[in-house]
Amino acid sequence: MKIKKVVFEPMNEIHENEVKILKKLLEKIEKQEPLQKEFDEFFEDVKQHFEFEENLMKKYGFFAYVPHKMEHDRIINELNEVKKHLNEYEWLKKYFKEYFLPWLDNHIATIDTVTGGFLNMVGASPTQK
Ligand SMILES: [Fe+2]
Numbered sequence: 001m002k003i004k005k006v007v008f009e010p011m012n013e014i015h016e017n018e019v020k021i022l023k024k025l026l027e028k029i030e031k032q033e034p035l036q037k038e039f040d041e042f043f044e045d046v047k048q049h050f051e052f053e054e055n056l057m058k059k060y061g062f063f064a065y066v067p068h069k070m071e072h073d074r075i076i077n078e079l080n081e082v083k084k085h086l087n088e089y090e091w092l093k094k095y096f097k098e099y100f101l102p103w104l105d106n107h108i109a110t111i112d113t114v115t116g117g118f119l120n121m122v123g124a125s126p127t128q129k
C-alpha cells in the first residue's frame, strides 16, 4: 500500500511505520495464527500515532482539532471492539482490508494532510516520537 505524504515529515515516518506493523498483523491473519501480540503492538502504535498528532495540534492551536480528534476517537473505539474478535480471521481480514486501510488512506489524504500543512506552516517541532 502506497500512502500519501504530508508536508510535515515526522507524521510521514509514523504513517510508514504503522503500515509496516499492520502488514505484519495482516500476515498473521492470513496464516490464521495467534495474533494477540501483533494486535497489541499495532493498537499501541495507533494510539501513539494519534496522540502525537493531537499533542501537536493542541500545542500549536490547530483550528480543526476537534473533528480530527473525533475521527481518531472513533477508530480507537472501533479497535477496542475488534480486540474482542481476534480469532475471527475472515472477519478480521475483511475489516482491515476493506475498512481500516481505506480509512487510513483517506484520513491521511484529508485531515492529516491539512494538519501537516498547518504544522509545517507554523514551524512545529515534534514534542514526542
Ligand atoms: Fe496520522
Ligand SMILES: [Fe+2]
Pocket (backbone or CB within 6 Å): 050, 053, 068, 072, 107, 111, 112
Ligand atoms: Fe490523524
